[in-house]
Amino acid sequence: MVSSTVTPMPRKKYSWLTNLPIRYKIMLAIGLLLGLFLLTSLINAISQNRQTETRHWADHTYEVLLQIQGAQQSALSAQLGLRGYLISHKSTELDRLTSSDKEFLQQLAQLRQLTSDNSLQQLRIDHIQELVARWDSEMQKMLLVPDAAVQAPATPAGMQQLAQIQADYLARRSVKTEDYTRVLDAMTGTERQLLIERNHNAERLLRNTLYVNVISAIIGLLLGLTVISLTSRMVTRPIRRLAELMTRLADHDHEIEIRGSGRRDEVGEIAKALEVFKQMVIDSEEQALLKNDAAAISNSLQHATSHRDFAERLTSTLTPLVHAGVSVFYGYDESRQRLDLLGSYGMRLQNSADAYMPGEGLVGQCALSRQAISLDQVPENYLRIDSGSGTALPRHITIRPLLLREQLVGVLEFAGFTAPTALHRQLLDELLPMAALTLENLNRAVNTQDLLEQTREQADELRISAVTMRQQQEALRNANDTLQTKTYELEEQSQRLQASEEELRVQADELQASNEELRLKTDTLRQQKQQVEALQRETSQKAEELARASQYKSEFLANMSHELRTPLNSLLILSRSLADNREGNLDGEQVESARIIHDAGSSLLRLINDILDLSKIEAGKMELSLVDLPLQNLARSLRRTFDHVAREKKLAYEVSVDEQLPVEIHTDPNRLEQIINNLLANAFKFTTKGSVRVQIGRPAGDLPVPEAMKSQPLLAISVKDSGIGIPPDKLERIFNAFEQADSSTSRQFGGTGLGLSISRRMAALLGGDIVLRSEVGQGSEFVLLLPEQAPAADEAAPGTTTAVQIPTPRPVTRSMLPAEGLNDDRERIAPGDSVILIVEDDPSFARILADIVRQKGHRMLHAPDGEEGLALARRYHPVGILLDVMLPGMDGWTVIERLKADPATRHLPVHFLSATDDASRGRELGAVGFLTKPVTREAINDAFERLLHFAKGRTRHLLVVDDDANARAAVRSLLSQDDVQIDQAGSGEEALQKIAETGYDCIVLDLGLPGISGLELLERLSNTGSIPPVVVYSGRELSREENLRIRQYTDSIVIKGARSPERLLDEVSLFLHSIRQSSGPEANAPSPTYDGLSGHHVLLVDDDMRNLFALSKVLRSWGLNISMAQDGPKALQQLDDNKNVELVLMDIMMPGMDGYEVMRAIRAQPSLSQLPIIALTAKAMRGDREQCLEAGANDYLSKPIDLDKLASMMHVWLRG
C-alpha cells in the first residue's frame, strides 16, 4: 500500500518570452531566418535573370553574324557563278548562279527577321535588297535574255554575239556583288559592337550579386546563433528535464519533483500535466494492487470446496487486507431463512452466535436491509480483538452483506482498530460481489454434487434394472422364436391334417354312401327273403311236381334227340359223301338217289329240330348265349343266306339297316337269325312275284307294340313280302303250332307249320315279339320287335343241371359195336406227330371223324368211353380231343372235368360233339368249342380249326433267333411247354429259310445277328407280306431311332434284365394263345376310303409311337406317303431334308419342344410359312384351339381322332 502526498512548489515568475508559448517562439525564430533567406534568394534570382538576358542577346548576335556570313557566301557563290557563266556560258554555271541567288535572298529574309529589333540593320538590309534586285534585273535584262535570244550559241557567230552581250553587260551594270557584300560587312561590325557591350553588362551584374550574398550570409549567421541559444534555454532544457521526470515516473519512481509548472507556456502545461499524471499513476497502482488482491481472494474462494472452506478463505485473506482484527462470515441459507456462521478470523469462539435470523442483531439487520453498516464508535462491551500480546476493543466495525443479483447470500462483519480506508472500502465493494457469486456457485456446486450423488445412485439402480430388463428381453425373444417355429410347424401340420382330413372325409362319405346302399339292400333283401321263403314253400311243392314231370320230359327229349340224331347223323354224312361221289364210281342215278336220301334226311332232321326246339322252348330248356351283335353283320348274313334263293325265284331282295341305330345289340345271334330266317323262308315260300324286303330299324309309330315292351328302346326288323297274304281271321292262328293258314298250303309250299310258333316263342325268349300285318293278295309284313338288350336267361340254369343229370346206366345198345374196333394209330405215333384223340362211342361217327383227322394229316386215337379216353389222353398228350357227351360209363362232362383237374392234361384243348345243345356249359367247363350233332362236314372242319388253333399242334410254332447258343437255350427252357414247338436259328438268313418252310405263330428275335441284322430281317419279312408276330428280345438298350424303326413291325420289345423273362413269357403267350380271327376287328370296321388324298405326302409328328404307327397305317391305306418324326427337332430336320411334304399333322404334347414351339419354328422359315399344319391335341379346353391357331396351325383336331373328320380336313388343306 502506498500512500503519498504531493507538496506543491511555489510559483516562479517568468519573463514574457519565457511565457510565450513555444510555438510562437519557434515561429519567431524561424520566421527571421526564413526572411533572411528569402531576401538573399530574391537578390540572386534577379541577378540571374539579368545574366540570362545578357547571354540571350549574345547568342542572338552570334546568330546574326552567322547568317550574315552565310549570305556573304551565297553572294560569293553567285558571283562565281556569274563569272563562270560569263566565261563558259555553261548552263551549270547559270544554274549555280540562280541557285546561289535564291539562297542569298532567303538568307536575307532570315536576317531581316533576326534583326527586326535593330532598325539600323533593317535599313541596311533594305539597301542590300534593293541592290540585289537591281543586280538581278540587270543581269537578266542585259545578259540572260539576250543570251537566250541568240540563235545558235555554238556557232562562232553565236559565240560572238554572246561575247558581245557579255561585254555589254559588264560594261553597263551598275551593281556588283561587292556592293552588297560591303553592306553585309557593315552589319557584321555593328553586331560585334553590340556584343561587346552586352558582355560588359553581364560582368557588372555578377559582381553586385556576389556582394549581396556575402552580407546576407553574415547576418544570417548571427541571427541563427541567437535563436539557438534562446531555444535551448527556454525550450529544450526544461523539456529534457520533464522527460527525465517522466521516465522516472514510468519506472515507478513516485518521488519525483516537478518544476516549471508555473510557466504559462507549453512547458508549464507539460509540468502541470506531469504532476497530474504522477498522481494518476500512484492511484492506479493502488487500484491495481487492490484488484489483484481482490482477484486473488476471489480465485482462492473459487477453490473452496465447502462452505466452511469458503468462509475460512474469505475471512483469512480479507481481514488482514482491510486491516481488521476480527472478522466473521455468515452464510445465508435460503431454505431455512437463516444466517449461519460459516467461518471466522481471529475470533474466540464463544463470542459468536451461530445463527441469526434476518433482522436479528446487526448482522440480521444488514441482511434485511441489504446495506452496509459501519460503526465508528464501538461500545464497550463489544467483542475484543485478541492477540497473544493483548486485547483491545476495536474502533470500527463494518458489516457488509454479500449480494448477488439482489439476493442475499451472506454477511461479513469486520472489526478493526482503524476504520477501513476508501481503498479498503473499494476493495470490499470490488470483492464482495465476486465472493457472493462464488458463494452462490459454491452453493450450486454443493447442490450439484448432492444431485450428482443421487443421480449416480439412481444410475446404478437403472443400470441394474436395465440389465435385468435386457435379460428379460432376451428370454422373451427366445420364447418368441420358439413360438414362431412352433407356429410354422403347427401351420404345416394343420395343412397336412387338412389334406388328410379331406381324404378321410371323402372316404367317410363313400363309406357312408355304401353303408346306405348296403342298408337298403339289406332291407330289401330281408323282405325279399321273406317273400321268397313263402314262395319257396309253394314252389318247392310245385317244383317237385314239375320236376317229376319235366324229368320225364327231359329224359324223353334227351333220348329222343340222341336217338333220333345219331342215326340221322351218320345217314346224312354218308349220304352226302355218296352224293359228292368223290371217287367217281357212282352213276347219275345212284348219285341222285344219294341226294334224295340226303334231302329226305335233311328234311327229317329239320322236322326233328323244330319239334325239339319247340318242346325245348316249352320246357323252358332253350338257352340263349347273349353277345353283342353288330347289326351290319346281321344284315350281311341275311343277305348272303337268301341271295341265291331270291335270284332263283327271280324276286327282288333287299336288306337295309336304318341310320341312327346303335351299332350293336345284345342278343343271341343264332336264335335271332333263326327267327329271321324262318320269316324270310316263309316270305320267299309264299311269294311268287315281286319282292322281299328286310328292314332293320325303329318301330314305326303305327305299329302295335305290346305294353310290356313299350318301356325299352326297341328294334323293329320287318320282313315284307308281296306274296299271297294272310286273311285276317287266320292272323292269330298261324302262330299256333302245326297250323298253317290253310291246310292246303303245306302241300303247296311245304313246311311243317312249326316255324312261326317256334319263332314267336323264340322272340319271346329274346324279350321281343312278332307282329303281323297282312292283306290278302298284297303281301304280308312280319315285324320282329326286339329290345336292344335281351333279357338274361335266368330260368335256363336251375332246370338244366337237374334235368341233365341223366342217370348213368346207359342203354346197352351203344355197346353193340366192339369198343376197340376202330383201327387207331396208337402204335404208330412218332415223336413230333400231332395226335387227335376222339372219344366217341358211336362207331360210325367215330369212323367219319377218324377219316377227317387222317385226311388232315394227323394221327388219330380213339376211345369208345371216358375211362379209356382219359387214359389215352394222359399217355399220349394229344394236341386236341374231340369229345362226345353221351358216353357209356363216364359221360363227357365228367371226362372234361377230369381232364382239367389233372395238371398233365389240363392244357389239352377239348371240343365237344354232342347231340345235346349245351354250349355254354361246355365252355364253362373249358371246352374250346361245342358242336351239336348232327354236324355237317364244314362244321367238323371248323371244329378242327378251332381245336387246332387252341391245340398248338400244327401251329404254335415258335422260332427263336439268336446267334448265342446259350441265349437260345435259355429262351427255349423258359418258353417250353408241351404244346409249343420251338425252333432255333442262329442268324437272320437261317431264320428266313426256316420261316419260308414253316409257318410260325411267334418269333423271338435278338437284334444283334451276324450277317443281316435283326432289323433287316424284320424289313425283309414285312416285305414278303405276311409277318408273324415278333417279340424283339434285346440284350442292349435301344435308342429312340431304333425304337421307332422296330415299332413299324412290332410293338412288343423286351429288354433283357432281371424281370424280363416274365415279360417275355407274357408277350409270347399273348401271341401264341390269342384267337386269330380270319378278319380282325379293324379290318371289319369299314375304314373310309378317300380318293383324292392318295399320292400326297404327309409328315406325322408325335412322340406316342402307338399313335404314330396306328395313324400312319390308316393314312397309308388311304394312299398317302408318310414321313414320321418323334419330336420337334427331328420334324424340322425332316422338313429340311424332304421338300415335298405337303401337310403336317402335329401332336401338341411332346417332351422337349412342344407342338406350339415346333409350329412357331416352322412358321419362322419363310419357305414353310404356307405349309398346312393340322394340330392334333389331347387337350379340349376352350383356349387350346386358339393357342394352336396362334402358334401357326391352320386347323386342329382333338384326340381321339375322328377319322372322317381328319380326312375331310386333309382334303380341304391339301387342295391347291
Next chain:
Amino acid sequence: MDAKELDDIEVALFIQAMQRRHGYDFSQYAPASLKRRVQQLADQLQCRTISGLTERMLHEPPLLPRVLDGLTVPASDMFRDPGLFRSLREQVLPMLASYPQINIWQAGCAHGQEVYSLAILLEETGLYERTQIFATDLSERALRQAEEGIYPAREAQQWSRNYQASGGTCSLADYYSARYNLIKLDQRLRRNVTFAQHNLVSDGVFCEAHLILCRNVMIYFSNVLQDRVLALFRDSLVRGGFLCLGLRESLDYAANAASLAPFDERLRIFRLASQAERKAP
C-alpha cells in the same frame, strides 16, 4: 332357406361361372370337398361370401391361377407312403426295365414333390436315361412352382426319413442344395421331365404310358368323373402297364375298373388286364 342351402346355391353358381368364364368344368368334382375348398378360398381371398369370390373370379382374370390353385389342393410330400415307393423300386420298375423306353405320367403333380421322388428313384435304378416323365396338373401356378423345385427346408427332415424308408440307397441331401431355409432340388433331375397343363375332366390321351401315378386326385372327383378318368388311363396304358392310386382310393365304383387288375392291393398298384381292348387313337 337356411345357410347350407344358400351355400349350395352359391357353390353351384360359382362352378357354372367358372365353366362359362374360363372353361374349367368342376361340376364333376365331389361336391362336399369342393364346397369346403371353395369356402376356404373365399376366406383366403377375403371375400365375405362365396358370391364375392365368384365376382372376383369373373372380373379379375389374373386371379385365375390362384383360384385354380386353391381348388386343387397341392399339399404333398416327397416319397409319400414310402411303402409304395419301395414297391415301385423293387417290383414295378424291374418290370418296366424290360421296355426299351419308359413313359411315366404323373397326373396331378401339384408342386412336383412326387415327380422328383420318381426321378430320384429312376436315377438310382439306372432307368432315368430311357424314361420320359410327363407331369401334368390343372394349375399353371403349381406347375411353375414344381418346375422350380424349391421347397421349405423344414420339410427336408421328414422327406429324408421317407426316402430312407422307401429303400433309398444314398441320402436325400445328395439331391438338393440348401440355403435361406429353402432347399432346391438338383436341376439334373428335371432333364427328362416335361411339365404341361392337362385337365383330366376334358382332355384326352396324349402318350402311351407304362406307369401312371394319380394319387389323391380322384378322391375329389365324383364317380362319373372317376370313371372317365379311369377310361383315360386305361386307354393311355400299354399292355401290362401300371397304375398307382392313393392309399385311400378305391376302384370299386367305377365300371372301367374292370380292365384294371390289382397288382398290389394294399398299395393300390394296378395293372392293365391283358384282355382289354384298346380303342383307336
